[in-house]
Amino acid sequence: MNYQEKIQLLAELLEKSTCTFALTGAGISTESGIPDFRSPGSGLWSKHDPAEVASVSAFMRNPAAFYELNMQWWNEYLFNAEPGPTHLALARLEKKRLLAGVITQNIDGLHQKAGSQKVYEVHGHLRTCHCISCNASHPFAFLVSQFDSGQNPPRCERCHGVLRPDVVLFEDPLGEDFFYANRDLTRCRLLIAIGSSLQVYPVAALPEKVRQLVIINRDATPWDGEAELVINNEQAGKVLTDTLSVLGKNKT
Numbered sequence: 001m002n003y004q005e006k007i008q009l010l011a012e013l014l015e016k017s018t019c020t021f022a023l024t025g026a027g028i029s030t031e032s033g034i035p036d037f038r039s040p041g042s043g044l045w046s047k048h049d050p051a052e053v054a055s056v057s058a059f060m061r062n063p064a065a066f067y068e069l070n071m072q073w074w075n076e077y078l079f080n081a082e083p084g085p086t087h088l089a090l091a092r093l094e095k096k097r098l099l100a101g102v103i104t105q106n107i108d109g110l111h112q113k114a115g116s117q118k119v120y121e122v123h124g125h126l127r128t129c130h131c132i133s134c135n136a137s138h139p140f141a142f143l144v145s146q147f148d149s150g151q152n153p154p155r156c157e158r159c160h161g162v163l164r165p166d167v168v169l170f171e172d173p174l175g176e177d178f179f180y181a182n183r184d185l186t187r188c189r190l191l192i193a194i195g196s197s198l199q200v201y202p203v204a205a206l207p208e209k210v211r212q213l214v215i216i217n218r219d220a221t222p223w224d225g226e227a228e229l230v231i232n233n234e235q236a237g238k239v240l241t242d243t244l245s246v247l248g249k250n251k252t
């Protein structure tokens, strides 16, 4: 099947499906300038050991070092990022009622910024943080302002305990968004996995829940053999933008 035939098939699957979710990963935000974790050469994992920078034990061992490194990344890549073509296309598909919602592993908040309404953030986000001692919740901006004024690690206003971001670190259990994503997927027919290596469990097991799977990812994934349609070696943003124009033509 050539590229154009694949786009046509994707448009047809979307039109026929009674319920479709997208499962997104770091690969869709590379088009917004945020490096992913596993792209050969450019991924963050090639520069840092995840256990050292993004695990609960690393955070508990040395929260100041955790913030020193992570704040640098968040500042450089995440805080001022804008949605890319994939985020915008998914928001349009939802508006057209061809997509029930998005399940994302990303913490960058770009789906909401693009206008998506139903977004399950299974690995958390950077809008809030909480105190590891009294559990009080604070805006993430409060944590950043403390760090910027020299307080590292940032501390709780109420009890002076250490603050941590509301993101899922390695060794953390997944939160309620993962529960709701599972629930909604069992009622769904089609899952389109986009820009994810599908290697981080338990999210990587979500394709088991649906009857039809489409994978749009530059590199191969362990799920490719199970998918109805695989589109490799293409930018996700181009694939979805082209699919939207086919859907537009099918309507007229």
Ligand code: NAD
Binding pocket: 024, 025, 026, 027, 028, 029, 030, 031, 034, 035, 036, 037, 038, 039, 043, 044, 105, 106, 107, 108, 123, 194, 195, 196, 197, 198, 199, 200, 216, 217, 218, 219, 220, 234, 235, 236, 237
């Ligand atoms: P991953 O890094 O394991 O895989 C990304 C995949 O995207 C790769 O297989 C790559 O081939 C593909 N890719 C990269 N650019 C692409 C493009 N333009 N079009 C199509 N495919 C493209 O990412 P993952 O599966 O999401 O798992 C990594 C974890 O990293 C997640 O838990 C996520 O929370 C975290 N993370 C998030 C961000 C973010 O919020 N933007 C950034 C880095 C890592």
